[in-house]
Amino acid sequence: MRTPTFLVSTLLSLATLTLQQSDGCQKSIPGDIELGKSKNLTITSKSGHTPRKYRIHVPKSYDKAVPVPLILSFHGRGKDMKFQEKLSQFSNASYGFEGIAVYPEGVSSEGTKQWQGDPDSPPSINDVTFTVELLDEILSTYCIDPTQIYAAGKSNGGGFTGLLACDPTATKRIAAFAPVSGAFYLDADTSELPPCKPTSTRSIIPILEFHGLKDDTILYEGGLNTRKNANSTNIPKWVDAWATRNGFDANANITTSLCSKAKRVTRYSWDDTVVHYKVSNLYHDWPSTFPNGDTQLTTCEEAEATRVILDWFKKWKL
Ligand SMILES: *[C@@H]1O[C@H](CO)[C@@H](O)[C@H](O)[C@H]1NC(C)=O
Numbered sequence: 001m002r003t004p005t006f007l008v009s010t011l012l013s014l015a016t017l018t019l020q021q022s023d024g025c026q027k028s029i030p031g032d033i034e035l036g037k038s039k040n041l042t043i044t045s046k047s048g049h050t051p052r053k054y055r056i057h058v059p060k061s062y063d064k065a066v067p068v069p070l071i072l073s074f075h076g077r078g079k080d081m082k083f084q085e086k087l088s089q090f091s092n093a094s095y096g097f098e099g100i101a102v103y104p105e106g107v108s109s110e111g112t113k114q115w116q117g118d119p120d121s122p123p124s125i126n127d128v129t130f131t132v133e134l135l136d137e138i139l140s141t142y143c144i145d146p147t148q149i150y151a152a153g154k155s156n157g158g159g160f161t162g163l164l165a166c167d168p169t170a171t172k173r174i175a176a177f178a179p180v181s182g183a184f185y186l187d188a189d190t191s192e193l194p195p196c197k198p199t200s201t202r203s204i205i206p207i208l209e210f211h212g213l214k215d216d217t218i219l220y221e222g223g224l225n226t227r228k229n230a231n232s233t234n235i236p237k238w239v240d241a242w243a244t245r246n247g248f249d250a251n252a253n254i255t256t257s258l259c260s261k262a263k264r265v266t267r268y269s270w271d272d273t274v275v276h277y278k279v280s281n282l283y284h285d286w287p288s289t290f291p292n293g294d295t296q297l298t299t300c301e302e303a304e305a306t307r308v309i310l311d312w313f314k315k316w317k318l
């Protein structure tokens, strides 16, 4: 009786193991990569601009035979991949992430690096194409678990993370999405968000969003960006739309109060599938327990974006 059961479960786990390894497994890491140190690299791209830049951090613990998770972290408009690495802290061993962190860089237009989704981004650039090319490159070079690929981003990079969550191809590759102070722009002609078309092969798309009540660039309640002539969406409306898209009743959210009264954060959750942190003392920033490239203001540990995002990503696999 025990043998067949054992055999079946061994075969099952072997099959699962095979499925969860990328082509980069068993390959030696490229000669110019040093474990625990970040490196700027480029890929040839059909995104409308080539080559495209990215920065990669392979952790000290990396083993070419062990598939690890991959996080893509997108910078805000006018910032760059190195700034985003320091801001989002996914390369910082003290947060315990043992996977590969990649910080893609937007194309510079009139001296400003940006992502698709910003009204000023050149229509000739397709950053979704670049993202998919980058995933192919990373998965064929390193040992990644293809079911554990995640995207996060700040501001325009958060808005782009939101576009990826609505993209039929990207949602076949990326398990969960975490925009921070996301710039979700409305189309100037329709006053609507762009159409959201995740792959129909998934019943849910996990979403986690942080937004400051004091955000003076991408207003919490939505409206005209203070820096340009473009409207962004109302944040609760955006979050509620994700809850609805994922099959929940938007009004049936569980709310929890976090942090001290002065730093009050309200967490809205639909079964952890859609989660929103409304941060009372946050401007257009990445919430952190220590001053970062965005702000000197700090939040408490339970609302620290890096920590919360890493914990939440662990729940999701494709
Ligand atoms: C890596 O790229 C960043 C821009 O994101 C730049 O500031 C930095 O100087 C580059 N580092 C090297 C070693 O070229």
Ligand SMILES: *[C@@H]1O[C@H](CO)[C@@H](O)[C@H](O)[C@H]1NC(C)=O
Residues within 6 Å of the ligand: 086, 089, 092, 093, 094, 095, 290
């Ligand atoms: C890494 O994170 C810790 C807090 O978790 C912080 O004190 C430290 O400054 C960070 N290191 C870098 C290089 O940002």
Ligand SMILES: *[C@@H]1O[C@H](CO)[C@@H](O)[C@H](O)[C@H]1NC(C)=O
Residues within 6 Å of the ligand: 187, 188, 189, 191, 223, 224, 229, 230, 231
């Ligand atoms: C922003 O929204 C307001 C109110 O709906 C509208 O009057 C205005 O034309 C919009 N501006 C742009 C640039 O879409």
Ligand SMILES: *[C@@H]1O[C@H](CO)[C@@H](O)[C@H](O)[C@H]1NC(C)=O
Residues within 6 Å of the ligand: 236, 237, 239, 240, 250, 251, 252, 253, 268, 276
């Ligand atoms: C949460 O539920 C309340 C009603 O119970 C609703 O007004 C609100 O829009 C929902 N979502 C958010 C993000 O507040």
